[in-house]
Amino acid sequence: MLAIKQVMDEQTIDQAAELKRSMISIEDLSLVFTTNDGPVNALSNINLNINEGDFVSFIGPSGCGKTTLLRVIADLEQATSGSIKVDGTSPKDARLNRLYGYVFQAPGLLPWRTIQQNCALPMEISGRSGAHQQKQIDKNLKMVGLQDFHNKFPWQLSGGMQQRASIARALCINPQLLLMDEPFGALDEITRDHMNMELLRIWQETQKTVVFVTHSIDEAVLLSTHIVVMSPRPGRIVKVIESPLPRLKTLALRDQAAFHQLAAEIRSALANDHAID
């Protein structure tokens, strides 16, 4: 009886997984940059599926193509071969429909605009300003804890606060997908811990799909539902690891065995492929 129940539970879980909607689907994708010194094989035969609501991290050594892959999803680079769909459409249509928000390593806020005016910029560019605009700015600055900083200029904020403002700016167009390229790489460890927890809270609250580039194994373990391990020469996917950890995580999880086991699995995937020596 117990065995039958277990089979039924497994079937239900399988069916639930099947029902998940694919947000990004990549098949046999390669990208070769043409340079004066000859071709650079940045990405080779990438196959990857990311479902709606997933938090997926790309990890790998410098030059393995993490940023390039993120930029292909964002239609900022074109694949040489293969196919990619973002929410069922081309990356170009996804970009034109403002399907994603992009957060860079540097906050990139315009110094002559206030935080509020910086957040308004993507809506102004896409012709979405109006009565709705102020609501979006208020909501998202509150979400990142900057509700009292609307009228400050970027240089009046700390590095962590500026990065939070850039996340609010990306969220203001209400994208389904958040693409983040090492957004916390330049922050000190304490601020980074805080930002990681803030990002997890925002992800939980908004239910968005997040694709996140990082160099940090701990950060990947702490944040992700799936970790994509990449290798250079040329950039390809070595392994996709589904995290056994709960979606809702705390910093205390870092002291637990399951955290260390997952970190060891990532380290081993990197080392096995000589991605780190």
Ligand SMILES: Nc1ncnc2c1ncn2[C@@H]1O[C@H](COP(=O)(O)OP(=O)(O)OP(=O)(O)O)[C@@H](O)[C@H]1O
């Ligand atoms: N526009 C470009 N023209 C030529 N080569 C490029 C271009 N952009 C990236 N590359 C090359 O493609 C490869 C992948 O670069 P990419 O920036 O995606 O790596 P990365 O994994 O994000 O590195 P990092 O962790 O150091 O940011 C590298 O060899 C890089 O030199």
